[in-house]
Amino acid sequence: xxxxxxxxxxxxxxxxxxxxxxxxxxxxxxxxxxxxxxxxxxxxxxxxxxxxxxxxxxxxxxxxxxxxxxxxxxxxxxxxxxxxxxxxxxxxxxxxxxxxxxxxxxxxxxxxxxxxxxxxxxxxxxxxxxxxxxxxxxxxxxxxxxxxxxxxxxxxxxxxxxxxxxxxxxxxxxxxxxxxxxxxxxxxxxxxxx
Amino acid sequence: xxxxxxxxxxxxxxxxxxxxxxxxxxxxxxxxxxxxxxxxxxxxxxxxxxxxxxxxxxxxxxxxxxxxxxxxxxxxxxxxxxxxxxxxxxxxxxxxxxxxxxxxxxxxxxxxxxxxxxxxxxxxxxxxxxxxxxxxxxxxxxxxxxxxxxxxxxxxxxxxxxxxxxxxxxxxxxxxxxxxxxxxxxxxxxxxxxxxxxxxxxxxxxxxxxxxxxxxxxxxxxxxxxxxxxxxxxxxxxxxxxxxxxxxxxxxxxxxxxxxxxxxxxxxxxxxxxxxxxxxxxxxxxxxxxxxxxxxxxxxxxxxxxxxxxxxxxxxxxxxxxxxxxxxxxxxxxxxxxxxxxxxxxxxxxxxxxxxxxxxxxxxxxxxxxxxxxxxxxxxxxxxxxxxxxxxxxxxxxxxxxxxxxxxxxxxxxxxxxxxxxxxxxxxxxxxxxxxxxxxx
Numbered sequence: 001x002x003x004x005x006x007x008x009x010x011x012x013x014x015x016x017x018x019x020x021x022x023x024x025x026x027x028x029x030x031x032x033x034x035x036x037x038x039x040x041x042x043x044x045x046x047x048x049x050x051x052x053x054x055x056x057x058x059x060x061x062x063x064x065x066x067x068x069x070x071x072x073x074x075x076x077x078x079x080x081x082x083x084x085x086x087x088x089x090x091x092x093x094x095x096x097x098x099x100x101x102x103x104x105x106x107x108x109x110x111x112x113x114x115x116x117x118x119x120x121x122x123x124x125x126x127x128x129x130x131x132x133x134x135x136x137x138x139x140x141x142x143x144x145x146x147x148x149x150x151x152x153x154x155x156x157x158x159x160x161x162x163x164x165x166x167x168x169x170x171x172x173x174x175x176x177x178x179x180x181x182x183x184x185x186x187x188x189x190x191x192x193x194x
Numbered sequence: 195x196x197x198x199x200x201x202x203x204x205x206x207x208x209x210x211x212x213x214x215x216x217x218x219x220x221x222x223x224x225x226x227x228x229x230x231x232x233x234x235x236x237x238x239x240x241x242x243x244x245x246x247x248x249x250x251x252x253x254x255x256x257x258x259x260x261x262x263x264x265x266x267x268x269x270x271x272x273x274x275x276x277x278x279x280x281x282x283x284x285x286x287x288x289x290x291x292x293x294x295x296x297x298x299x300x301x302x303x304x305x306x307x308x309x310x311x312x313x314x315x316x317x318x319x320x321x322x323x324x325x326x327x328x329x330x331x332x333x334x335x336x337x338x339x340x341x342x343x344x345x346x347x348x349x350x351x352x353x354x355x356x357x358x359x360x361x362x363x364x365x366x367x368x369x370x371x372x373x374x375x376x377x378x379x380x381x382x383x384x385x386x387x388x389x390x391x392x393x394x395x396x397x398x399x400x401x402x403x404x405x406x407x408x409x410x411x412x413x414x415x416x417x418x419x420x421x422x423x424x425x426x427x428x429x430x431x432x433x434x435x436x437x438x439x440x441x442x443x444x445x446x447x448x449x450x451x452x453x454x455x456x457x458x459x460x461x462x463x464x465x466x467x468x469x470x471x472x473x474x475x476x477x478x479x480x481x482x483x484x485x486x487x488x489x490x491x492x493x494x495x496x497x498x499x500x501x502x503x504x505x506x507x508x509x510x511x512x513x514x515x516x517x518x519x520x521x522x523x524x525x526x527x528x529x530x531x532x533x534x535x536x537x538x539x540x541x542x543x544x545x546x547x548x549x550x551x552x553x554x555x556x557x558x559x560x561x562x563x564x565x566x567x568x569x570x571x572x573x574x575x576x577x578x579x580x581x582x583x584x585x586x587x588x589x590x591x592x593x594x595x596x597x598x599x600x601x602x603x604x605x606x607x608x609x610x611x612x613x614x615x616x617x618x619x620x621x622x623x624x625x626x627x628x629x630x631x632x633x634x635x
Contacts, residue, residue: 022567029569057443058571059597063584073582075569075597079440079454082461086569107443110605133268133634142276143593149273149280179590180280 001051006030006083009052013045014038022086029075031086039072039089040099046076046085047104054078054085057105060112062119064145069093070121074101074108097122118143148187149180233261236616240269246345246623247630249604253616260619263611265604270634278594282560283309284521286591287381293596294632295378296341299334300574301632302383303327305594307464308570308581309385312563315514322510323387324465329503330373330382331465332496333400336407337366338575338627339489339496343414346486346624350427355417362410365403372396386520387513397504404497411493418486428482432610432622435480442606446577446599447492448626451477451484458573465572470499482625519561521553560589576600576627600626600633 001009007019007030016038020031034042046054058075065071069092077084091098100123101108112123113132120141123129131138140147177183184190202213239250248269254262274289281289290305291298310316344359367377373396374380374389382389418424439449449456457474459467475491477484513520543550565587571580577599586592603626610622 022569031567056440058578059443059580059582059595059602061582061595063593073595075580075582079456084569086567105443106441107602107605110601131268133271135268142273147276149276 001081001083003028003030003083006052006085007032009049010042010046010085013049014042017042029084029086031088033088033090036072036089036091036098039087040101040104042087042089043074043076043101043104046087052078052083052085053080054083055080057101057107058084060101060108060115062115062121062143064119064143065090066145067093070096070119072098072115072121076105091121095122096120097124099124100126102126117141120144148182238619240266246628249623249628249630249633251607251619251623253611253619255616258615258617260611260614260616263608263619265607267601267604267630268634270630272635274635275594275596278591280590282589283385283563283591284560286594287384288379290594290596291379291381292631293598293635294574294576294579294600294629296338296629297334297575297579297632298378298380299327299330299383300572300579301596302381303331303465304570304572304574304579304581304596305583306383306385307572308568308583308594309563311568311570312566312583312585313385313519313561314564315386315516315519318514318516319387320511320514321506322508323512325503325506326388326392326512327383328465328467328470329392329400329500329507330370330388332499332503333366333369333403335496335575336493336500337363339493340366342489342575342624342627343486346621346627347418349620349624351423352418352421355414358410358414358417362407365406369396369399369403372399384513386516387511391512392507397507400500400504404501407493407497411490415490425483427617427621428486428625429479431482431618432614432625433479433481434606434610438606438609442609443602444577444606446573446575446603446627447485447488448603448606449577450475451488452480453478458571458578462571464570470502472496472498482621485625517552518556521556562587562589563591571597574599576629576632577603596632596635598632598635600628600630601635604628604633 003021007021010030010032011017011019014034016035018033020033022029022031032042046052054076056077056079058077060072060074063071063073069090072089072091074087075084076087089098096119098121100112102112103125109126110132112126113129115121116123116129117131117134118141130136134142182188185192203210234255236253236255237250238253239245240248245251250266250269252264252266253260274293278286278289286305286309287302290301293301307316310319340359340363344356344363347353347355347359370380371377373392374382434444434448434452436449436452436454439452439454445456453476455474455476458464460474472495475488475495477487563585565585567582567584569580569582571578578597579599580597582595582597583591584593607623607626611619614622
């Protein structure tokens with residue numbers, strides 16, 4: 001089946017779903033957007049539908065869409081029919097939660113733990129959402145856009161970034177900040193001082 | 195005053211004095227019921243010779259039988275996915291190559307393919323660049339499988355296998371050094387092509403390697419296949435059938451050892467793999483022995499592909515022609531690795547101001563990638579390596595997620611280990627070939 005047919009087939013079986021095709025020309029995948037409540041149902045349909053038979057769970061992750069919340073993405077694949085589908089759903093930033101996929105695909109367990117710690121997204125029904133890659137005492141959700149990559153702020157580049165910086169200059173120019181380092185007036189120990 | 199369970203203590207002018215008697219040993223011993231409760235919890239790792247890097251296993255044992263295995267990962271988490279969001283698209287190659295450090299070329303190729311698809315230039319990538327990518331990937335697959343053979347041999351008691359495996363892998367690393375300037379972490383495959391052309395000396399060396407390997411492979415098999423200890427430790431050990439593999443998302447040699455000929459090079463070809471002549475080796479046993487057989491056969495298939503690549507290499511460009519993407523650089527391998535050749539720097543400096551500005555902007559700021567979302571999966575030595583890349587139209591990735599085979603395959607270790615012997619945990623874990631740098635990213 002072409003990606004369009006795969007998408008159409010899944011959308012026909014689900015209410016409120018919308019199909020599309022991802023980028024990539026000849027390698028495009030069907031994308032199916034569903035409401036968060038239908039997340040697990042969509043996965044179960046993709047697995048059980050006789051024309052789709054997506055028995056192979058590939059991966060699951062999320063994308064931070066800032067004010068629009070988070071996009072959950074899961075890729076499932078049919079080993080017999082050789083087509084895949086990218087399932088997507090959009091959850092709000094506050095109290096982000098989707099039903100767990102573990103009862104449908106046991107392989108989703110670690111992906112959901114990773115997504116939970118990295119984005120702070122809840123998975124209702126997941127038995128054991130403790131941190132996987134991060135240490136237990138870690139605070140925050142690193143892959144959220146508001147999480148500052150602190151290493152870049154805390155440890156300055158050892159060399160000179162500006163002309164004349166190596167000498168004791170008065171620094172009339174605004175110092176150059178690499179991407180990801182916020183304004184020191186806005187974030188960090190000196191916030192609000194200047 | 196004495197706290198129950200602790201040594202007797204009394205206050206003196208110098209401070210607290212404890213009287214340690216240790217006389218409760220008889221009580222401790224009598225409290226243990228040897229006849230009925232043999233349950234112990236053993237912590238294996240994170241620093242342990244058979245945990246492949248820093249993997250920690252918490253095993254609950256009943257005698258020598260594993261009743262529960264829990265994995266603790268994340269010791270090598272370096273936040274690569276987060277870091278990528280703060281560098282431009284080309285700089286990303288430098289990060290992703292450090293994930294699975296035994297298969298760096300695969301990380302780079304998957305990333306580059308994803309970026310090229312977002313840019314819509316996958317048809318512009320030159321034939322020579324694609325052939326070089328396939329050549330490098332297959333050499334890398336051989337070197338990765340050799341490390342698997344070496345480390346697994348060591349863990350199961352065949353120390354000489356460890357020495358032989360690393361010896362031959364060194365040969366591949368020398369080829370890589372000749373071509374890319376580095377033994378590991380090459381950042382060689384870049385969006386748009388490859389960074390550097392293959393020198394003629396490297397072709398000679400690859401041919402030498404291909405001529406040498408069949409004899410070496412036979413040597414390994416003579417050493418291992420007939421040996422009773424190797425057979426005892428691998429046959430019917432850590433069995434996982436196709437249903438179990440598919441449910442947990444297991445790919446690569448582990449899935450193929452269970453009998454499903456699932457190889458993305460065949461099932462969803464990329465980089466022109468459909469035009470190469472090779473087989474997908476499988477086994478029916480689903481045990482460690484099957485994974486050993488599959489990997490040995492895969493080394494031979496990879497050598498076939500490398501041979502075909504050498505025949506196909508025709509002179510030509512190795513980077514896309516689009517000057518908005520390709521660096522206007524002439525990289526050369528010097529004593530300290532890869533960099534711009536001095537003549538080329540002089541040439542650029544002597545050219546127009548505009549081209550110098552263009553070069554500067556392209557290197558520091560990078561090119562813009564149209565908004566979109568792609569998923570690209572390739573067949574790495576450990577299984578399906580996938581890149582889900584999202585662009586918001588800027589010069590830096592908005593989000594890059596790696597589907598790492600080590601991460602996903604490790605999930606199946608409890609399924610393989612529970613109910614078996616503790617010694618088989620070692621064999622089972624080794625047969626997954628996990629690389630923690632890839633698992634933790």
